Amino acid sequence: MKECPKLVELGRRQFLRGGAVAAAGAAAVSVVAPTPARAAVPAARVDYPANRLANIKDLKVNEPMQVNYPDIDSPGVLIKLGAPVDGGAGPDRDIVAYSTMCPHKGYPLSYNAADKTLNCPGHFSRFDCEKEGQQVWGHATQNLPMFRLTVDGAGDIHAVGVDELIYGRTRNVLNEDAVSLRRG
C-alpha cells in the first residue's frame, strides 16, 4: 500500500441484530415450538455483520483505505474509484471494497493506483478493481471477494456481505456470535 494504513473502524452498532433474530425466531417458533428459536433451524447461509467502514467524506479518489470485514482478521480495502463501475456503491456508484488476501495463497495484495488493480507480490496475480475483482491474470481459481456496500443518507459506508469465499476460511464469518449480525 502506498499510503499509511488507517485503522479500521469496526461497526459497533447492534445493527438490526435484535430485530433480525426476533423475526427469525417468530417464524421458527410456530413450527418447532419447544426448542429455542435460534438452535431449532440453523440458517443455511452465513449471516454477515453490517459494519461501518467509513464515511464518504473520509475517502479521496484512488486512495485506498485499509479496512477489515467481516472481522478484524480479514483485511480489505475501500476505494473511491472516481468513475462509476458495476457493483459500485454511493451516489457516484464508484465506491468499492475488496478482500486483500490473495485467493490463491493468501499473500497480501498491493494496490496499483496507476491502473486500479490489486496485485500479489508472491505469484504475480492481478485483480481489476474496476471489474468487481476480476482476475486479470493469475493463479487464483476464483475472482477476488468483493465486500458488498451500502451508503446511507449521512454518507456512512457499511459493508454488509461478501460475494465469494475469503481466503483461509471455510466459512466467511468465523464466529457469528462475536460479530454484529445483519439478517435479511
Add this chain to the structure above:
Amino acid sequence: MTYKSGTDQLPIPPKDAKVQNVTCDFCIVGCGYKAISWPVDRQGGPKPDENAFGEDLTQQQGAESAAWYNPSMYNVVRQDGKLVHLIIRPDKECEVNAGLNSVRGGRMGETRYSDQTGTMTARLGQPMVWRYSQMMPTSWDDSLSLVADVTRRVIEEMGEDGVIVSAFDHGGAAGGYENTWGTGKLYFDALKIKNIRIHNRPAYNSEVHASRDMGVGELNNSYEDAELADTIFVVGANPLENQTNYFLAHWVPNLRGETLDKKKQMLASEPHAAAKVIIVDPRRTVSVNACETVAGKDNVLHLAINPGTDLVLLNALLTEVVNKGWQAKNFITQHTSGFDEAVKANRISVEDAAAVTGLRSEDIRKAAQWIAEPKAGGTPRRTMLAYEKGLIWGNDNYRSNAAMVNLALATWNVGREGTGCVRLGGHQEGYVRPSDAHVGRPAAYVDQLLISGQGGIHHNWATDHFKSTLNAEEFRRVYRRRTNLVKEAMDSVPYGDREAQLEQIVAAVKRGGLFSVNVDILPTQMGEAAHVWLPAATAGEMNLTSMNGERRLRLTERYMDPPGAALPDALIAARMANALEASFRRVGNETYANKFKGKFDWKTEEDAFMDGYNQHAEGGKFVTYERLRAMGTNGVQEPVVGFENGKLIGTKRLYADAKFKTDDGRAKFMKTEWRGLQVAGRDQQKEKYAFLINNGRNNLIWQNAFYDVHTPFVRERNPVAPIEMNPGDMEKLGLKAGDLVEVYNDVGSTQAMVYPTPSAKPGQAFMLFIAPTGQVGNVISKGTNEFMIPNYKNVWANIRRIGHVPSADAMSFKSIEYPKGL
C-alpha cells in the same frame, strides 16, 4: 458482470475422511494433490480434533495454509456408487509444487463430473452410434462390434494401412502408462499400424529427434537443478504460464537468491550467487516480466529475437564460447564425438548473427558469458538450458534442437548439479508401447493422407484435429465430406441389418468415404463428424500412472466413479481387440483372429499396467501399484533401479556418469548450418502480410480448452480466444479492446478477440494455440520439417475488423504484467 460463485462456506472433512494421492491431470510439471473424500451425510467440525487437517478452522488461516480449499477444489461425486464430498487440494508435502496450485490444476474439483452440482455434465457416459440420422445411445457390445466389423472390412479391402489412427502418447489425464500401453498393444502388436499420429501434430514422431540422436534424452535433470543453477538459459518457452509451479517453486527462489544456502551446502567448493536468466523469445512474456521483478533487470537478459532465427543465435553462442576458450575441454575429449567438425560447420560471427537475429552484438556476447564463462577460481559455470515449443514448433526443428544440445555439450551442462539440457514439456509423459519401428522415419503425414482420400476407417483417441492441426480449414472441409458420405450410406438401410450396413459403409469408403470412431471424455469438434463415440474415463476415475518433467513417476488413485458406462482407455482398447478377434473368427479368418488371442484379458487398468510398464519399461519390474501408492505424491524418479526397505529407488539425473545413449556412450555433436526459413512459402508470406501471427498457450486455459469451455470462470475471460496486439497497430486498424477480428492469409482465415498488449512489438500479434473459437491452424500452411514436425509459429497474415465480441464489455483488458516498482 464478473463471475462469482456466491459461496460463503464449504463443508469440512471429518477427521477420518479418506485421503488419496493425486498428480495433477494436466501439465508436465505434475503437481502433487490430495483427494479428500467422505460420505455425503457426514461432516467434520472446525475444531482441530474434528477435521481431517487437524487445524483450528475457527481461526483465519495464514498464507500458504495447507488447510484451505476453495470452491473450485470442492465437489459432490459418486465413489463406488455412493455420494461423497470431494476436495482435491494441492499437497504441501510434494517436492514438485510445495502446496502451490496453478489456475488450471486448482480447478480439478470443479471439473469433475457431478450430477449433483451440475459440473461437467457434458461428459460422455455411454457409447453412441450413428443410426436413424443422429447419434444414438447404445451398448458397449453393439458399438464395439460395429467398430470391429467395419475395421475388419477395411483391412480386408485395403490392408492395415487403411486403418488410420490418432492417439495420445502422453501422460496425465487422457494418457498415462496404462492407456498408452493398451492402445499401443492393439495397434503396434496385434496390428501393425503405420498410419498413426499424435494428439498435437500430424505424424507419429518425436519432437526432439535431434537430442535423442545425439545420445541425450530430453528430460535429463531434476527440478532441483533450477534451484542450483548459476544461469538459466531458456529458448522459446514461457514457464510462468506453461510450467507454472516449476517456475514458481524452483526458478523464482533461485532468482531471488533464496537457494544460496542450499547451493553453498550442496556445492561447497565454488562461489555462488543468485541465478541470472536469459530468455530467448520474440515476445515479452509474463515470464520475462516476473524474472525482472524477482531478479532485477540486471540479472535478466531478454533476447527478443527475429522469429525463426534461434538456430543462428545458438550457432553464434557456440562459436563465441569456443573463441573464448570456455568449452569443457576434458569432457569433450573423453565423452563426446564430432566437436571439431560441428564447430567448423556451425561457425558464425557474433556480428553476422546479430544482423540475422536482430539482436545487439553485445547482448549475444553477454549471453555467451552468462552461459559459459568460468566462475571465480576457474570452476565451470552451471547453466541449465531449457527449451519448448518456440524452438520445437519453430523454424527448422531438427537443427535448432541439435544446436541447443551442441551448446550444452560444449559447456558440459548435462549430468551435473545445476545443469541440464531439457525440454520443459507440455503434457506429462507416460509412454510404454511395443516397438514403433515399423512406422518409419519420416513417419506418414497422416492429416495429408486423410485429406488426399486415403484410409477407410479412422480410430481417434482423444485428439481433435479440427483444432490441433495445420492447414486446418482444408482438413475440416475434407473430413466432414468424407464422413458424411458414410453417414448418408448408413442412413440408406436399417441399422439392425449389420450385413447391409457393412455393405453400404464399404461402398461409401470406396467412393472416398471415411468411417470415424471417436474415443473421448467429452464431445469434440471432430467428434461431430464421427459415427461412433466411445466414452472414456479420466484420471481419478481410474488409477493412472505418469511421469513428470523430471521423470517423476506417480500413481493417481481412483477416487471417484466415471460417468455412466465410461471405461479406462486401456480397457476400451482391450475390448476393441477382443471384438476384432471375434469379428475375424466369425468370418473364418482364424489366422487374423489369432493375432489378438490371449493378449487382452485385462480386467482392470492395473492388469494393463503390469502387462505394460512392469514388463516393458526400464526398471518397470520393480514397480507395482502398491509400491507406488506408498511413495505418495513424491513418487520416484525414473528409471527405477531398485526396491529397498519398502521404497522404490530412482535416478535423480541422467548422464551423471557421462555415458550417453549412443552405441559408444559418447554424446554426438551435430552440424547445424543455418538454412533460412525451412518451410516453403514462409519467406514470401512474411513479405506479403503485415503481422507475424505468433501463437502459444496462456495461463488460464489447459490444452484445447476441453474443460474450460464448460467453466464460467474461464469462459468469461475467453468468450473468443484472444489475440494480443500492440496498441499502435490497433489504432492503425481502427480496433478497440474486445473487437472481433479476422486473421487471414494465403492459407485460410480465422478469428480472435483483440486484447491490447503494450509490450507487444508492432507487427507481431500472438494468438492462443488450438483454441475452440478461432483455430490458428487455419492460417498455418501444411509444410513441415524433414521429419513431419510442423512449423506452427512462423506465420504471417493480415488482420481486419469483423465486429465486437458482445460479452467482451464485461471483461477486464488491463495488462497481464505485474506492475513495475510495486
